[in-house]
Amino acid sequence: MAGILIDKVAKQFGNAVALQEISFTVEDGEFVALLGPSGCGKTTLLRIIAGLEVQSSGKVMIGERDVSSLKPAQRGLAMVFQNYAVFPHMTVFENVAFGLRMKGADQARVEAKVRKAAELLHIEQYLERFPAKLSGGQRQRVAVARALAVEPAVLLMDEPLSNLDALLRLEMRAELRSVLREAGTTTIYVTHDQTEAMGLADRIAVMQGGHIVQIGAPTEVYSRPATRFVGGFVGSPPMNFVNTVAASGQARLGGLTLASPVDGPIVLGFRGEDAKLTDAAGGAPFTVRVAEPMGSHLLLTGRIGDDLARVVAPPAARIAAGETLGLALDPARIVWIDPETGRTHPGA
């Protein structure tokens, strides 16, 4: 078991900067998700940790050991690839055994470890089959089993669920979490899917434009995003942003008055489920344009002033398009964002 330290890792491809001086640590046994839109550098960072890509500067430490210039195999890690990279010409058994064989394990050990990994991922009955005969989800399990069979100190996963259909993704997500919990493997998991990151990770590192904008527990990233980008990227529906102007430490939105950290133009950020519906005069005026019954809740899309907002209402609420409602907000559940920098005002 081992923690990971990323120290000022930067990467350029020619003139293009993929990563700009990234530093963070992953504790032993921790599950960290690298979350961001495509092109944010998350996969590049993972490949640098794996040793498949060489950083332009900075260093990578795994379990107190500087692995920056070591080959992938010498770093004591395993990886699950986005397209699984399960070898088509080997049986499932040989695929899972591959890492063990490369390490020169004897047949008895290979058998035992493969059985154990296969059991963990529920693929015992497919061991003698070739991958072409398996479904996407089963191949995915083979890829994870192959990685876990070598009992790596560190497991790297590159969008492992993105090729699965929605239902299977949900199932595998829950299973991965329990399997990795049990194994206690330090895991770095790359994804662009914020629900995946929220559900799986101990901590989420949100990346944008080659750096980490925020790193923290899922709930913290969700309710106290460091920037407007994080608030808009994490959570479904995304955080609402309302432009307003504060004066004398107060911002007014119709009947709603909130204490603001600074005067002048400011952006109020709040989550759709944190707004309480009141009558039009008693809160921020919200004009409903679309009401979508989602089963578990009613999703209202509308406007506050000129800004688009989505609000979550109880499933049985009787609200029609065109209605104007009032929104009441808990001051403890909102964030204030500087419209110039996009950064959240601390503590407010």
Next chain:
Amino acid sequence: MLQPRWLPYLLIAPSVAFLAALFLVPLGQTILLSVDGGQGFSLANYARMAGDLNFPTALRNTFALVAVVIPLQVALALVMGLMLQKMTRGRELVLWIWTIPLGVSDLAAGLVWLAILQDSGYLNTLLFQIGVISGPTAYLNSETPVALFFAVVLAEIWRATAIVLIILVAGIQLIPKGFGEAADIFGASPWTKFRRITLPLLKPSLQSALILRTVLAFEVFAVVYALGGRNFPILVGEAYTWQNENQNYGVAAAYAVLVMAISLAATIIYLKALRVDPETQG
């Protein structure tokens, strides 16, 4: 738009007719010619072919050439193809240069190597100038069969490795990069990676390259004819001699049928030996 069922057949009809007229008919004629003894069916032409003084030599030489040239070409093409794969810049240029010999006709290629290797050729001129030899030295006559053999091997490798290379390069490009990276992660050495990942996944391309190249190698003629003439008898060369010099079309046809039978057998052997189970291809 719904396509009529006969449309595909109509579209392939011209090529089928073309091949039938210019391949199947001559093939049938050749076979008939080879078993025509004047008064009906006879194996006299085959008997005459097998009893000919040059026949065992021609057979042995042809097989020896195939046995030496093909493995060397496949090995070389594999190394070249994998080297290309590692290159990031100038790949296309190198591939282009390597495939130049493909654009040279085999007779011209033979003549190029003749200009290098003949008594007063470029090689001897060079060796003479640096003092290794004291005068013109022969490599290509019947007194130097081993040197002549290797001259032919050299010329064939120069001329025809690129066809193997092109097929293998196409095959190597089809192997997803992720397989190599996964192998790296799990600690495979470059040799293990080659043996356990690249080679098995390259099997379909290897099979195509081997069949094509082996069939062509059994048909080798112009390069040998340019370099050694009848000093180095080969099967197709004998067919040519019987046809043109001896004016015996029957024996020439027997040689042609033999070469075809050997090529066919080689193809079947490759298809069996390198059978690719569709289940094992991703």
